Amino acid sequence: MRSITIGESTFSCQPDETVLETLLRENIQVPNGCRQGLCQACLMRSLDNPPPVSAQVGLKDTLQKQNYFLACVCHPEQDMTVALPNQQGASIEAAVIKKQRLTPDIVHLVLEYQTEFNFFAGQFVNLKRPDGLTRSYSIANIPHHKKILEFHIRRLPNGQFSSWVYDELELGAELTISEAQGSCHYLPGRAEQPLLLVGTGSGLAPLYGIIADALAQEHSGPIHLFHGSRDLNGLYFIDEMRELAEEFDNFYYTPCLSGEDIESDHARGRAHDIALSSIETLNGWRVFLCGHPEMVNQTKRMAFMKGASMADIYADAFHVIQEKK
Amino acid sequence: MSDSQDTNSGQSLYEKLGGEAAVNAAVDIFYRKVLADHRINRFFDNSDMEKQAAKQKAFLTMAFGGPNNYNGQDMRNAHAHLVKMGLNASHFDAVMEHLGATLTELNVPQELIAQAAAIAESTRNDVLGK
Numbered sequence: 001m002r003s004i005t006i007g008e009s010t011f012s013c014q015p016d017e018t019v020l021e022t023l024l025r026e027n028i029q030v031p032n033g034c035r036q037g038l039c040q041a042c043l044m045r046s047l048d049n050p051p052p053v054s055a056q057v058g059l060k061d062t063l064q065k066q067n068y069f070l071a072c073v074c075h076p077e078q079d080m081t082v083a084l085p086n087q088q089g090a091s092i093e094a095a096v097i098k099k100q101r102l103t104p105d106i107v108h109l110v111l112e113y114q115t116e117f118n119f120f121a122g123q124f125v126n127l128k129r130p131d132g133l134t135r136s137y138s139i140a141n142i143p144h145h146k147k148i149l150e151f152h153i154r155r156l157p158n159g160q161f162s163s164w165v166y167d168e169l170e171l172g173a174e175l176t177i178s179e180a181q182g183s184c185h186y187l188p189g190r191a192e193q194p195l196l197l198v199g200t201g202s203g204l205a206p207l208y209g210i211i212a213d214a215l216a217q218e219h220s221g222p223i224h225l226f227h228g229s230r231d232l233n234g235l236y237f238i239d240e241m242r243e244l245a246e247e248f249d250n251f252y253y254t255p256c257l258s259g260e261d262i263e264s265d266h267a268r269g270r271a272h273d274i275a276l277s278s279i280e281t282l283n284g285w286r287v288f289l290c291g292h293p294e295m296v297n298q299t300k301r302m303a304f305m306k307g308a309s310m311a312d313i314y315a316d317a318f319h320v321i322q323e324k325k
Numbered sequence: 326m327s328d329s330q331d332t333n334s335g336q337s338l339y340e341k342l343g344g345e346a347a348v349n350a351a352v353d354i355f356y357r358k359v360l361a362d363h364r365i366n367r368f369f370d371n372s373d374m375e376k377q378a379a380k381q382k383a384f385l386t387m388a389f390g391g392p393n394n395y396n397g398q399d400m401r402n403a404h405a406h407l408v409k410m411g412l413n414a415s416h417f418d419a420v421m422e423h424l425g426a427t428l429t430e431l432n433v434p435q436e437l438i439a440q441a442a443a444i445a446e447s448t449r450n451d452v453l454g455k
Contacts, residue, residue, distance in 0.1 A: 036394050038383040040376070057345070058382070060375075300374055305360060309353050310378045 002076040006083065013076050019044070019055075020071035030071060030084065037073035044071045047081045047089065060311065062120075062183040089179040091128070092117055094149060096173050099165075102152070102236040106202055107166060109151045111175060119143060119180035121209025122288075124316070126178035127151075127161075129169075135161040138206035138290070138316065139180065142213045149177070152205035152236070156320060184288060184316040186213040193312075195223045196279065196287045198272050198299055201234045203227075203291025206316055208237065210288055215248055223248075224279075228256040228271025228295075232264065254278075272299040276306060283307030286314070293317035338390035338440050342433060348385050351427050356381045358423040365419045368407050388424060388445040400451040408454045417449055 002013045004022050013022040020042050023030050033041035037057060046067040055074035056064045068085075083089065098110035119125070121142040128134040141150040155162045184206060195214060199207045204227050214223060229235045241253040256271040257264055267274050272295055279285075287303045289296045296317040303313055343350075356378055360366050369377060387393040404412065424445055428438045449455075 034383055034394060036383075036392060038379055038386065040379050058379070301360070304353075304374065305357060310356070310374065313374075 003079045004076065005079070005081040007087070016075075018072055019069075019074040019076060019080065019082065023071065032072055035072040037070045040070060042071040043068055043085055044074075044082050045069070045085060047083055049078055049080065051080070052077050060183050060314075061187055062185055062314065065187060066183070088126075091176050091178050093174050094177050096169060096171050096175070097148070099169065099171065103233045105155050105233045106236050107153050107155070109153055109165060109169075111149045111151070111177070113147050113149065113177070117147070117149075117177075117180075119149075120185035121213045122185035122206040122290075122316070123180040123182045124206070125149070125180050128176040128178070129161070129164065130174075133161055133164075138182075138202075138209070140205040140209045142209060142216055150205075150209075152202040152208075154202040154234075159320075182316060184210075184290065184314040186210045186217070186219075188217045190286070191217075191219050192221045193219075194221045194285045195219065196275060196282065196285050196303070197223070197225045198228070198275050198287075198289050198291075198295070199226075200228045200271060200291035200295050201318075203316075203318060204237060206290045207288060211244070211251065215244075215251065220250065223251045224254070224275070225252065226254045226256055226271040226275040228258060228274075230259040231257070231262060235266070270295070272302070275299075276302055279306070281307045286312045289313070289315040291318055293319055338437065338444075339386075339392075341437055342389045342441070344391070345386075347431070348382060348389060348391065350431060351385050351389075352378060352382045354430055355385060355423055355427040358426060359420065362419055362423065365416045368410065368412060368416065384445075385424075387448075388441045390441070390444060395448075397448075397451040400448055401454055404452045405454060412453065414449075414453060417453060421445060 001015065004011050004013050004019055006023065006028060009026070011022055011026045013019065020030060020032055020035070030044070031041045033039035040059070046069060050067055051069035051074060055069040059068055059070070092113050092115050094111035094113040096109065097112045098108070100108045102108050119139055121139055124136045124138045126134045126136050137151045137153060139149055140152055141148065153162055153165050155166050197207045197210065207225060211223060211225060225241065227235065227241070235255050235257065238255055245251050245253045254267050254274065256267045256269060256274050258270045276299070282303050285308050287308050289299050296315050300313055300315050304310060359369050359381070383393070387395055421442060425438055425442060428441060
């Protein structure tokens with residue numbers, strides 16, 4: 001008989017029982033719906049061993065890679081330690097080693113950690129300051145022997161956390177970091193596939209990480225990045241991206257400005273409009289969308305209608321937390 | 326409801342259509358047709374496209390005679406808010422149209438399309454809350 005551990009409790013899974021049935025029998029609250037592996041309401045994650053492949057059918061490849069599975073069709077093959085998607089795992093401490101203003105609105109924050117920490121570039125973590133205030137930010141770098149995490153933090157009007165990072169956070173200060181989350185990241189395989197990446201503002205952070213990851217893993221297909229902002233303050237890393245485009249023949253970079261009356265030689269218009277009108281069909285493409293929620297949701301649909309498969313669209317919408325007055 | 330054995334050949338409709346791989350091939354095509362159809366896309370306009378696509382997949386699996394836990398009452402409950410929005414027979418017909426067109430596009434023989442359509446048709450009253 002296999003045992004299922006969740007939080008502090010361990011239960012035995014009867015023969016023929018699924019993980020969902022075991023947990024519900026033990027009065028553990030697990031959201032569920034169709035109970036046939038389709039609706040994905042009972043999505044859970046295995047924290048120790050890879051789950052049975054049959055319990056991962058239909059999940060996004062990035063979620064499969066992170067050992068997510070559907071509890072309603074999971075007959076454990078070995079003992080499992082599991083968690084619901086919103087259950088936080090262990091957190092780590094990291095110290096500020098660099099803080100640099102990229103534009104008046106965006107700061108480049110680099111943290112260094114000492115312990116073991118697994119992540120994919122493009123995933124996000126929750127950064128927590130000593131008084132407990134917490135915000136999610138995307139990781140802009142690939143795992144590195146130097147054990148660093150890079151973030152691009154945009155200062156929001158009245159943003160409690162971002163203003164604090166800007167004005168008060170000092171070199172050497174410690175932040176608490178949650179485990180890495182999210183399914184918007186690069187996976188090797190299908191190296192010849194064309195990639196489209198569209199980001200607004202600090203949505204460049206995860207995309208920058210994803211591009212670095214793809215290039216490091218020798219992605220051979222064309223990689224098209226469209227980075228947009230209303231004004232010049234939201235466009236950053238322009239020189240870095242141009243240098244990257246010089247260095248790699250298969251990387252193409254288009255900075256876009258949507259605001260009016262701005263003197264610049266950048267493409268005029270919204271990044272996703274420019275991206276989609278410049279590409280005939282997205283059939284066979286892999287698409288990454290990060291930034292403003294409206295842009296992300298609209299573009300997701302447009303990319304799908306233009307031929308991209310639902311399974312090939314990865315998105316991370318940056319929702320702004322409404323500050324309490 | 327999951328028993329759709331064809332007594333003539335011993336192979337179920339689901340097997341004849343190509344099983345899960347066929348559902349996966351059909352779901353993007355079908356969902357794209359539904360979203361492009363101004364008559365019905367407001368009923369499918371959900372910002373969470375993954376969840377919506379998973380529902381389309383469940384529907385197609387059932388129509389293909391595949392494994393499902395079809396339950397008329399669940400189907401009624403799930404569509405009740407759409408009926409309030411005005412969901413009626415003409416919208417159901419439009420979805421049936423797209424199901425047929427999707428299978429035709431995938432070169433499924435007409436006789437199998439008719440069988441899948443008959444299964445989908447059997448949900449009409451539950452979906453429309455009749």
